[in-house]
Amino acid sequence: SSVSRFLPDPKTVAAKLGVDKGPIHLVEAGLPKQLAELGWKVQFDGHHQFEEIPTEDDPPIGKLKNPRSVSRVCQAVAKVVGDHAKKGQLPLTLGGDHSLAMGTISGTLEKYPDACVIWVDAHADINTAETTDSGNIHGMPASFLLGIGPKVEEFSWVKPLLKPHRIVYIGLRDVDQGERRILREHGIKAFSMHEVDKYGIGRVVEMALDHVNPGRKLPIHLSFDVDALDPSVAPSTGTPVRGGLTFREGHYICEAVYETGCLVALDIMEVNPSLADSESAKQTVAVGCSLARSALGETLL
Numbered sequence: 001s002s003v004s005r006f007l008p009d010p011k012t013v014a015a016k017l018g019v020d021k022g023p024i025h026l027v028e029a030g031l032p033k034q035l036a037e038l039g040w041k042v043q044f045d046g047h048h049q050f051e052e053i054p055t056e057d058d059p060p061i062g063k064l065k066n067p068r069s070v071s072r073v074c075q076a077v078a079k080v081v082g083d084h085a086k087k088g089q090l091p092l093t094l095g096g097d098h099s100l101a102m103g104t105i106s107g108t109l110e111k112y113p114d115a116c117v118i119w120v121d122a123h124a125d126i127n128t129a130e131t132t133d134s135g136n137i138h139g140m141p142a143s144f145l146l147g148i149g150p151k152v153e154e155f156s157w158v159k160p161l162l163k164p165h166r167i168v169y170i171g172l173r174d175v176d177q178g179e180r181r182i183l184r185e186h187g188i189k190a191f192s193m194h195e196v197d198k199y200g201i202g203r204v205v206e207m208a209l210d211h212v213n214p215g216r217k218l219p220i221h222l223s224f225d226v227d228a229l230d231p232s233v234a235p236s237t238g239t240p241v242r243g244g245l246t247f248r249e250g251h252y253i254c255e256a257v258y259e260t261g262c263l264v265a266l267d268i269m270e271v272n273p274s275l276a277d278s279e280s281a282k283q284t285v286a287v288g289c290s291l292a293r294s295a296l297g298e299t300l301l
């Protein structure tokens with residue numbers, strides 16, 4: 001089947017967080033061609049540009065930073081992902097920071113309301129407008145998708161379609177107190193790096209899938225933040241945290257999700273080549289491409 005290649009490059013949002021070069025580098029590293037070589041009919045209609053909202057026109061709402069530009073970009077991404085999904089394509093979104101998941105997962109849920117989400121990340125990204133310290137919305141997307149926390153008018157377009165039993169985390173190791181409380185109170189399943197060490201990645205992925213997709217019948221949206229990987233594997237990213245997934249553990253997750261045959265959407269997020277020396281940036285871009293290939297069927301044999 002075909003994978004729709006659209007690569008939102010949210011200039012506005014990314015520019016503030018410096019992640020705007022990710023998509024460009026991933027494409028320039030040859031990802032579309034690599035996926036075509038796996039047999040996908042790749043449709044890449046260019047990077048999505050978003051007009052800047054000048055900072056003075058986008059003051060914080062409460063603590064939330066760049067709320068209007070983040071909202072506008074994510075809403076546009078939700079529409080594009082939803083449209084591709086409705087055409088039976090598999091949207092691959094290259095970020096850009098993880099706030100984009102508000103858009104990509106909203107788009108997926110429009111077509112597949114029963115979809116489950118596998119969120120691979122060092123962070124839970126589930127702060128609300130109340131619990132966030134930084135006000136960086138890339139630490140909050142999951143709370144909007146779940147409809148948790150106080151209403152923020154600017155984000156009222158995000159329908160709370162995601163249910164707590166339909167999301168599972170793998171790779172957590174830097175979760176705020178407020179987020180821990182939210183995970184506990186809503187009974188959201190999370191496999192931290194402790195569980196990865198304890199059970200091994202094979203068992204963890206099996207338990208994660210058993211939790212959100214017991215019969216392997218539900219569509220899967222895989223949202224992969226490259227900072228889930230150890231910084232020695234993916235150094236050029238916004239919030240690196242030591243003690244992450246090995247190169248193989250990260251790829252195993254992608255391979256195992258592909259093997260379910262349920263994948264309907266994929267995000268490769270937080271590749272930020274502008275944050276490190278060129279060698280580290282190249283290494284991180286290469287890992288991003290490799291993860292995408294693994295999630296789209298590049299098996300080892």
Ligand SMILES: N/C(=N\O)NCCC[NH3+]
Pocket residue numbers: 098121122123124125136138139174176225227238239270
């Ligand atoms: N990479 C990040 N989320 O996945 N950064 C924001 C979260 C910090 N608590």
Ligand SMILES: [Mn+2]
Pocket residue numbers: 098121123125138225270
């Ligand atoms: Mn994230």
Ligand SMILES: [Mn+2]
Pocket residue numbers: 121122123225227228239270
């Ligand atoms: Mn993260």
Ligand SMILES: [Mn+2]
Pocket residue numbers: 097098138238239270
């Ligand atoms: Mn981030």
